[in-house]
Structure formats: C-alpha cells, structure tokens
Amino acid sequence: xxxxxLMQRAYLTPHKTAFSFGEERWTFWEMKDRALxxxxxxxxxGLASDSRIxxxxxxxxxxxxxxxxxxxxxxxxxxxxxxxxxxELQWQVKDSKAATVLVQDSLRHLVHPNLPVLLFSEVEAxxxxxxxxxxxxxxxxxxxxxxxxxxxxxPKGVRQTAGNHTSSALSSVLNLGLEEQDVWLCxxxxxxxxxxxxxxxxxxxxxxxxxYEKFDAVAAAEEIRQGTVTRMSVVATMLNRILQELxxxxxxxxxxxxxxxxxGGPVPxxxxxxxxxxxxxxxxxxxxxxxxxxTATLAAQDAxxxxxxxxxxxxxxxxxxxxxHAAGDVGEVLIRGPHVTPGYIGHAATEDPLRDxxxxxxxxxxxxxxxxxxxxxxxxxxxxxxxxxxxPAEIENILASHPAVLEAGVCGQAHPEWGTVPVAFIVKQxxxxxxxxxxxxxxxxxxxxxxxxxxxxxxxxxxxxxxxxRRELKQWAAQQEGHGxxxxxx
Amino acid sequence: xxxxxLMQRAYLTPHKTAFSFGEERWTFWEMKDRALxxxxxxxxxGLASDSRIxxxxxxxxxxxxxxxxxxxxxxxxxxxxxxxxxxELQWQVKDSKAATVLVQDSLRHLVHPNLPVLLFSEVEAxxxxxxxxxxxxxxxxxxxxxxxxxxxxxPKGVRQTAGNHTSSALSSVLNLGLEEQDVWLCxxxxxxxxxxxxxxxxxxxxxxxxxYEKFDAVAAAEEIRQGTVTRMSVVATMLNRILQELxxxxxxxxxxxxxxxxxGGPVPxxxxxxxxxxxxxxxxxxxxxxxxxxTATLAAQDAxxxxxxxxxxxxxxxxxxxxxHAAGDVGEVLIRGPHVTPGYIGHAATEDPLRDxxxxxxxxxxxxxxxxxxxxxxxxxxxxxxxxxxxPAEIENILASHPAVLEAGVCGQAHPEWGTVPVAFIVKQxxxxxxxxxxxxxxxxxxxxxxxxxxxxxxxxxxxxxxxxRRELKQWAAQQEGHGxxxxxx
Numbered sequence: 001x002x003x004x005x006l007m008q009r010a011y012l013t014p015h016k017t018a019f020s021f022g023e024e025r026w027t028f029w030e031m032k033d034r035a036l037x038x039x040x041x042x043x044x045x046g047l048a049s050d051s052r053i054x055x056x057x058x059x060x061x062x063x064x065x066x067x068x069x070x071x072x073x074x075x076x077x078x079x080x081x082x083x084x085x086x087x088e089l090q091w092q093v094k095d096s097k098a099a100t101v102l103v104q105d106s107l108r109h110l111v112h113p114n115l116p117v118l119l120f121s122e123v124e125a126x127x128x129x130x131x132x133x134x135x136x137x138x139x140x141x142x143x144x145x146x147x148x149x150x151x152x153x154x155p156k157g158v159r160q161t162a163g164n165h166t167s168s169a170l171s172s173v174l175n176l177g178l179e180e181q182d183v184w185l186c187x188x189x190x191x192x193x194x195x196x197x198x199x200x201x202x203x204x205x206x207x208x209x210x211x212y213e214k215f216d217a218v219a220a221a222e223e224i225r226q227g228t229v230t231r232m233s234v235v236a237t238m239l240n241r242i243l244q245e246l247x248x249x250x251x252x253x254x255x256x257x258x259x260x261x262x263x264g265g266p267v268p269x270x271x272x273x274x275x276x277x278x279x280x281x282x283x284x285x286x287x288x289x290x291x292x293x294x295t296a297t298l299a300a301q302d303a304x305x306x307x308x309x310x311x312x313x314x315x316x317x318x319x320x321x322x323x324x325h326a327a328g329d330v331g332e333v334l335i336r337g338p339h340v341t342p343g344y345i346g347h348a349a350t351e352d353p354l355r356d357x358x359x360x361x362x363x364x365x366x367x368x369x370x371x372x373x374x375x376x377x378x379x380x381x382x383x384x385x386x387x388x389x390x391x392p393a394e395i396e397n398i399l400a401s402h403p404a405v406l407e408a409g410v411c412g413q414a415h416p417e418w419g420t421v422p423v424a425f426i427v428k429q430x431x432x433x434x435x436x437x438x439x440x441x442x443x444x445x446x447x448x449x450x451x452x453x454x455x456x457x458x459x460x461x462x463x464x465x466x467x468x469x470r471r472e473l474k475q476w477a478a479q480q481e482g483h484g485x486x487x488x489x490x
Numbered sequence: 491x492x493x494x495x496l497m498q499r500a501y502l503t504p505h506k507t508a509f510s511f512g513e514e515r516w517t518f519w520e521m522k523d524r525a526l527x528x529x530x531x532x533x534x535x536g537l538a539s540d541s542r543i544x545x546x547x548x549x550x551x552x553x554x555x556x557x558x559x560x561x562x563x564x565x566x567x568x569x570x571x572x573x574x575x576x577x578e579l580q581w582q583v584k585d586s587k588a589a590t591v592l593v594q595d596s597l598r599h600l601v602h603p604n605l606p607v608l609l610f611s612e613v614e615a616x617x618x619x620x621x622x623x624x625x626x627x628x629x630x631x632x633x634x635x636x637x638x639x640x641x642x643x644x645p646k647g648v649r650q651t652a653g654n655h656t657s658s659a660l661s662s663v664l665n666l667g668l669e670e671q672d673v674w675l676c677x678x679x680x681x682x683x684x685x686x687x688x689x690x691x692x693x694x695x696x697x698x699x700x701x702y703e704k705f706d707a708v709a710a711a712e713e714i715r716q717g718t719v720t721r722m723s724v725v726a727t728m729l730n731r732i733l734q735e736l737x738x739x740x741x742x743x744x745x746x747x748x749x750x751x752x753x754g755g756p757v758p759x760x761x762x763x764x765x766x767x768x769x770x771x772x773x774x775x776x777x778x779x780x781x782x783x784x785t786a787t788l789a790a791q792d793a794x795x796x797x798x799x800x801x802x803x804x805x806x807x808x809x810x811x812x813x814x815h816a817a818g819d820v821g822e823v824l825i826r827g828p829h830v831t832p833g834y835i836g837h838a839a840t841e842d843p844l845r846d847x848x849x850x851x852x853x854x855x856x857x858x859x860x861x862x863x864x865x866x867x868x869x870x871x872x873x874x875x876x877x878x879x880x881x882p883a884e885i886e887n888i889l890a891s892h893p894a895v896l897e898a899g900v901c902g903q904a905h906p907e908w909g910t911v912p913v914a915f916i917v918k919q920x921x922x923x924x925x926x927x928x929x930x931x932x933x934x935x936x937x938x939x940x941x942x943x944x945x946x947x948x949x950x951x952x953x954x955x956x957x958x959x960r961r962e963l964k965q966w967a968a969q970q971e972g973h974g975x976x977x978x979x980x
Binding site for chain 1: 491492493498499501502625660663664667668669670694695696802803805806808828861
C-alpha cells in the first residue's frame with residue numbers, strides 16, 4: 001500500500017515549501033488545506049470516488065491545486081493536452097468516458113460545446129460536501145491517464161498507477177540523489193509525464209517545485225545561474241535556448257545546480273559540449289508515457305564519453321534488446337519494471353501493453369559492452385518535434401479525408417530548432433494548394449502536428465505489397481530540406 | 491519484483507566504492523565478483539536455493555562478502571549474535587532448522603560442538619558449482635532472520651523480507667536525502683538490524699560503507715571531524731564517547747557530516763546539547779528488528795524543541811496509538827507499513843505479529859498535537875542496555891533453575907555508561923552468593939545479559955493474583971542504585 005502522497009507529506013513536513021510561482025509560495029500544509037477544500041467542492045458536484053474526469057488547464061497554481069484536489073477526491077484524471085484541437089480533445093474525452101471535463105476558465109474555448117464541462121470557477125462557487133481522503137492507495141490505483149498515439153494513429157489512454165508514479169520517483173532519487181535545498185524547475189507541461197512526474201517527486205521528496213506557466217529561457221537561465229533552482233527537466237530545444245542565454249553574458253550554472261534532465265529525443269552533441277563549458281551537468285534520459293517518466297538515464301560524467309547513449313536503467317527497472325545475443329546487437333528495446341503501465345483504457349482497454357512481461361517500445365537500440373543503452377532509431381514512424389510525439393498515421397488519415405487528396409505520406413524532416421518537424425507528400429486527385437491543406441488540417445490537428453511543408457508528387461514509395469516505405473519517404477524529405485513552403489510558428 | 495540488489499548495483503555503478511575497511515576498499519563490481527565466486531562455493535557445499543543457513547561472523551570484509559554470497563546463492567540467513575553463549579546460539583540454530591552454521595574461523599569456539607558447522611575457510615577451499623543468481627526477488631522473499639526475545643523469554647526468529655529491507659531503505663532516503671559523497675560509518679554489529687540495514691542502503695543507494703570491526707571512539711571522532719564519513723548509526727553510549735573525543739580537543743563535526751542516527755533507546759538531553767555544540771546533527775530514531783530498522787525519526791532541527799520525541803514516521807510508514815482519541819493520549823504504539831515483518835519462523839511460526847493489520851510494539855507512547863511520537867515507556871519488562879535488548883524473563887528462567895534460588899525477579903537499573911543494566915532480586919532457598927550466581931549465568935547467558943547486581947530479599951513484590959509487579963521492582967532497583975556488587979565489564 002502507498003500512503004496518500006499529499007496527506008502524508010503535509011503531515012511529515014508541513015512547513016516546507018511545496019511550490020512557488022512567481023513571487024508566491026505555498027507550503028505542503030497550505031497545499032493540502034487548499035486541495036482538501038477543493039476536493040470537498042468536487043464532491044459537492046457529485047463526482048463519486050473512483051470516477052474519472054478529464055482535466056484541462058495550464059501550468060499554474062490553480063491547476064496544481066485542482067490536480068491535488070482530484071487526487072484527494074479519489075478521481076482518476078485524464079490529463080488533456082491544451083495544444084490539441086477541440087476535435088482531438090473531444091475524441092479523448094469520449095474514449096475515456098470521463099464524467100466531465102474540468103476546465104480552467106480561460107481555456108473554455110478549447111473544449112467542444114457538446115461536452116459536459118465544469119469550469120474551475122463553477123467548482124469554486126459550488127457547495128462543498130464532507131469528504132475524508134483515503135489514507136492508503138493500492139499500488140494499482142489509477143492516478144492519471146495520458147493519451148499517446150500508437151502506430152494506427154488512434155491515441156490510446158495510458159493508465160499510470162500510484163505504483164507506477166511512486167516507483168518512478170523512487171528509482172529517480174536513487175540515481176539523482178536528494179538534497180535539503182533541492183528545487184525542481186518545472187516548465188514542462190503538467191499534462192505530459194515529464195511535467196506531472198515533477199509534482200509526484202515533490203510530494204515524495206518533500207521538495208519545492210518552481211513552476212512556470214510557460215518556458216522562459218531568460219528566467220530559467222537566471223535561476224540556474226543564481227542557484228535558486230537545482231534541477232530542471234527540458235527537451236533539447238529548451239536546453240539550447242538556456243545555453244544561448246548563459247553564453248550571451250558568459251555566465252555559468254551555479255555550483256548547486258545539479259541536474260539538467262533532457263528527455264523526448266536525443267540531445268545534439270554540440271549542446272552537451274556547450275553545457276559542459278557552462279558547468280551544467282546534463283543527464284540525458286529515455287522514457288515515455290507508458291513508463292511514467294525516466295526508464296534510463298545517462299550520468300553527467302558519461303555525457304561526452306558515451307555520446308548518444310541514453311544511459312543505464314534506473315535501479316528498479318530492466319532493459320533488454322529483443323533477440324540480442326551479444327553486446328552491440330541491434331533490436332527492439334524492451335522495458336520491464338514497476339513503473340511500466342498495466343494497460344490502457346477506452347478502445348484499447350483489451351490490448352496488453354506487455355509481451356512476455358516486457359513492454360515493447362517500438363524503438364530500435366542496442367546495449368554496449370558496458371551496459372549502456374543506445375537508441376538507434378525511434379520506431380520508424382515516430383516524429384519527435386520539440387519533445388512532442390507525432391504519429392504520421394494520424395496526420396495521413398486527416399489529409400486523406402480531403403476530397404482533393406488521393407494519397408498522403410507523412411514523415412519527419414530535420415529542423416534546426418525543433419529537431420524534427422512533420423512534412424507531407426501528397427498525391428493529388430484534383431486541384432489543391434498547400435495553403436488549403438494547412439487550413440484544412442488546422443481545424444483538425446494541434447499546431448505542432450501540422451505539416452511544415454507539402455510536397456506534391458506523382459506517387460508514394462511503396463513496396464510490392466503496396467506498403468508505404470517510410471524510410472524511403474524520409475530520404476525524400478532529407479533531399480528537400482530547406483525547400484519547404486511553410487515555417488512552424490508555435 | 492525487486493532487482494537482486496548487488497547484481498543491479500554492480501551493473502549500474504561498477505566503479506563506485508562499495509565499502510572500505512582500514513586502508514582497503516572494494517568497488518561494487520569487485521564485491522559482486524567476490525560474492526559470486528563465494529556463492530559458487532556455497533553451492534559446491536550442496537546448499538540448495540531457498541534453504542536456510544545460520545551465519546556467525548564479525549564486522550569484517552570476510553563477513554560482508556559471505557553475507558553477499560549467501561544472498562546471491564539464494565540462501566535465507568539467520569544472523570547469529572556473536573555475543574551469545576554456545577547454548578543460546580544452539581537454541582536459535584535448532585529453532586530455525588538452519589541446514590548448517592557458517593562460521594568465521596576465529597569464532598569457531600562459540601558454536602556448540604554438536605551443531606553442523608561450515609567454516610569460512612572450508613567454503614573457500616571447497617569446490618565451486620556453477621550458479622546463476624536470480625535477477626529479481628519477490629518482495630516476500632526472506633533475506634534475513636534475526637532473533638529477538640519476547641515477553642515469554644523465548645527468542646523468536648523474525649523474518650525480514652526483500653520488501654521489508656527495500657522499503658526501509660527507500661523510506662529512509664526520502665527522509666535523510668542522498669548525496670554523491672555520502673559514506674556511512676558502520677560500527678554497529680552486522681547481525682543487528684542497525685548494522686545490516688547499512689549494507690542494504692549501500693546497495694540501493696550506491697553508497698560507500700566505512701566498516702569497523704569494533705566501535706572505536708577515537709577513530710570515529712576523527713572521521714567525523716575530517717568529513718571522511720557523512721552518516722553514522724550509533725546507540726547513545728557510543729554518541730557520548732564520540733562527543734567526549736571531540737570535546738577533548740575542542741573539535742567540531744565536519745560540515746559534510748550530516749546524520750548521526752542513534753537508535754536503541756532514548757538519548758540523554760545532555761548528549762543532544764553537546765552534539766549541537768559540536769555542529770553534529772543528531773536524528774533520534776525509533777525502530778526494531780520487526781520493522782527492519784527505522785520506523786520514525788526526529789529531524790535534527792527538532793532535536794531540542796521536541797526533546798524526548800522519536801519524531802514522525804518515515805514516508806511509507808504509519809504509527810498510531812492504540813485507543814487514543816486525542817493528541818497526547820497514552821497507549822500502546824502500533825506500527826504499519828511495508829517494512830513490518832510478515833512473521834516469525836521456528837516455534838513462533840504460527841504467531842501473527844500483527845493485530846488488525848498493525849504491529850503492536852508493547853511500547854507505551856503518545857503522539858502530540860503536531861504529530862510527533864513520544865515513547866513514554868518501553869514495554870514494561872524490556873531492558874535496553876547499550877542498544878541491546880534484554881528480556882528479564884530469559885534471565886529469570888536461568889536464575890530460577892539454580893537449586894538455591896526460590897524466586898528471581900530481574901529489572902533494569904540506571905547506569906551512567908550503558909543507560910540501563912539488568913539487576914536481579916533473589917529469594918533464596920539455600921546458601922548462595924552473588925559470585926556463584928554470576929558464574930552460573932556466565933555459562934548460559936551472553937555477557938551483556940548478566941545481572942550487574944544481586945539483591946537478596948525475603949519476597950518479591952507481587953499482586954493478589956501473584957503476578958510479579960515489575961514497576962515496583964524497578965523502584966526497588968532505583969533505591970539500590972550504586973549499591974550493586976558487580977560492575978559490567980564488556
């Protein structure tokens with residue numbers, strides 16, 4: 001059994017800072033009081049224990065309190081990505097059968113009018129009902145559900161249990177350590193596991209989270225320079241921008257800044273070298289929604305010696321390469337451990353994420369003779385753009401639904417800022433322009449998923465059995481680099 | 491499932507120091523290699539997986555490697571206390587049905603000649619058999635068995651599982667933190683949970699253990715002053731002697747020395763004040779064999795403000811007071827958590843240590859309005875002497891078996907160095923002297939259990955139903971303080 005995180009933490013270290021936001025700060029006791037009050041109001045709205053709600057908000061205190069309130073009210077939270085379109089959100093809410101969508105007032109416009117909505121202000125203004133939070137949670141209790149797209153293009157709701165989140169935080173502390181003065185800067189979205197897992201660590205460790213509503217490279221660089229934060233999670237592009245800020249004024253990371261944790265894809269060597277010059281320890285990490293954050297992490301001292309490696313597994317995890325007989329053999333990366341999801345909800349509920357007890361990641365990799373993991377290739381179709389996962393099939397399905405499109409093939413193209421961006425190859429069956437297709441997609445896809453270039457071709461590369469040859473498509477895209485007709489603007 | 495501690499740690503941080511002893515040091519990789527080699531030799535002796543052995547050794551590298559080898563060889567270890575007499579040891583070995591007694595050569599004389607013995611040197615000289623250690627352990631797998639006496643005086647073998655030890659180490663790290671340079675000085679016996687738990691933490695944290703065969707106040711003070719160790723477990727009397735050493739030369743604890751963890755009974759206020767003057771953070775702790783080390787710990791900053799408190803539970807644990815309705819109500823202390831033993835072996839195997847899911851400790855205490863635990867009285871009969879638990883019933887049984895003794899009552903008496911020592915009240919039925927009784931007991935009881943004074947009386951204090959009034963006995967002992975006829979000499 002696992003103690004209710006917030007209730008236990010507020011009891012153990014009531015006066016420690018739980019999180020700060022701008023000039024404001026809250027202790028664990030204050031957080032618990034506020035969350036308990038809100039939990040009573042959620043109960044007043046008739047939300048029964050163990051029911052499921054969807055939650056849409058930004059990374060601000062209101063949202064943090066609402067997350068904690070949902071946990072105290074025994075609700076399963078479907079964490080909605082605020083960058084998705086109304087249609088995408090609607091699909092997830094319906095698939096998850098969420099009783100209602102809890103929405104921060106300012107984001108009301110993102111939600112389809114047909115969906116049942118409960119605004120944060122409505123909860124606040126409503127009646128309260130007495131509620132005593134559970135003291136202990138079973139390890140299999142669902143805490144969060146995050147949608148991630150599969151190869152079919154249909155997003156799947158991944159269950160992240162109390163046991164998953166807890167063991168992830170414990171594995172991480174055995175790797176990163178924990179100091180009295182630790183403060184974790186959170187500028188990753190809370191609806192992603194990268195952001196949410198920081199909140200979990202905070203409760204287990206009794207550690208302050210320094211929360212930012214949006215990533216701010218200038219502010220982050222300043223906190224790192226002054227040592228007012230000691231850890232930070234980023235994606236590569238954020239790391240680059242922070243380094244640029246430090247470089248501008250030839251400033252170093254403060255000696256007490258101990259961990260820059262970049263996830264969501266490989267970090268360019270150039271960034272690693274520049275970080276080393278700024279005395280900034282960078283610990284590259286490999287994780288995914290299905291593993292409630294990090295599975296493997298590379299020690300800072302190995303960053304250059306083991307360039308390109310995702311490191312070794314964290315203590316409670318195991319990694320192996322499917323079919324490998326010797327060090328260096330390439331195969332699908334398989335993961336096992338208490339942090340691996342027990343499964344999905346909704347349309348994918350009957351799918352078992354495991355194969356013989358291991359999670360097949362779809363990523364190709366190898367383990368070297370010292371036991372370090374190297375990811376050779378993300379699952380061939382996956383595009384990681386600025387830390388967001390994009391599945392070509394989802395975009396192709398949308399494009400193919402346009403009357404003037406006969407066939408569409410989507411793949412990633414290198415991009416100086418985002419690492420990779422999606423681009424589309426189109427076989428027309430009528431007149432259509434890139435602008436028209438962009439407008440068409442904008443109604444149906446989150447901005448970051450919009451193809452950044454359209455290439456009109458006579459046919460797509462296919463094999464004898466008519467299967468799209470994605471590797472060949474990527475080669476085409478590489479040849480076209482710089483000739484795109486649209487720039488990403490988010 | 492829990493990864494095999496040593497195999498996983500040697501894979502993750504092979505080059506870090508696992509432990510040092512005098513001038514020698516071993517990395518986790520070296521420790522694993524040595525333990526694997528020894529495990530093969532244990533297999534060569536025909537010790538099947540999941541069988542049980544008893545282990546008798548001192549706190550030296552040989553013993554550490556043998557412990558690790560037993561774990562890799564899938565053996566359950568009955569940790570024998572080298573301070574016990576041959577008779578006491580024999581009783582435990584028989585009760586546990588251990589297949590053999592693994593004995594460090596120099597301790598051979600402690601073991602009854604009737605018992606099956608395997609000397610460390612015999613293992614070393616023997617044939618090896620191929621053996622692949624288990625990669626994962628079930629949480630219920632028994633790692634160690636430690637005997638602890640109950641109120642009946644018959645020692646009970648307490649099972650400490652992989653889950654118990656692991657969650658204990660994890661709870662502790664969430665409380666104490668973990669730093670790259672951490673080194674834990676171990677001068678507690680490895681056969682006690684206070685010492686053994688340091689080895690477990692070392693494997694989970696990737697942390698160096700600085701091992702001493704015997705407690706050495708001068709050396710410990712020097713390591714603390716120089717900052718070559720950062721944590722240490724002690725009992726009150728050891729703390730006092732270290733403080734005396736620092737005081738002699740007016741030296742301070744090094745700023746990187748972060749935790750002095752005294753267990754096994756209350757710490758005198760005077761020690762706490764003196765420690766504060768030496769910049770030594772003292773975190774008083776409350777734990778027992780049945781909870782695989784700490785259950786509650788008092789933060790250093792609360793040491794003076796909450797004098798006499800054992801602190802708050804560690805993150806994964808719960809503590810409550812039986813029958814208490816309000817803060818301050820005194821009752822039996824009850825403990826729950828993943829660190830609590832699932833039960834006993836041997837004659838007590840059918841006893842359930844839990845009552846309604848909680849471990850009754852027999853100790854009386856209360857929780858104050860801020861949630862801090864205070865132990866008011868150890869279970870009335872328990873004597874804690876220099877960190878060793880002594881159960882009067884065991885000594886009384888021995889004394890009563892002497893032909894000239896009609897009745898015997900044993901209780902604790904305050905002692906300047908050991909906190910408490912046992913003393914005996916005797917109703918004679920013939921001529922007998924204190925010296926005779928001492929000689930009689932020496933053959934049957936560990937030195938630390940020997941009564942330090944004998945008081946010959948006409949009758950023992952009993953109630954109407956003839957039950958021995960232990961509280962009254964203690965008052966008698968208090969009145970006799972300083973008039974004893976024997977001094978402790980171990």
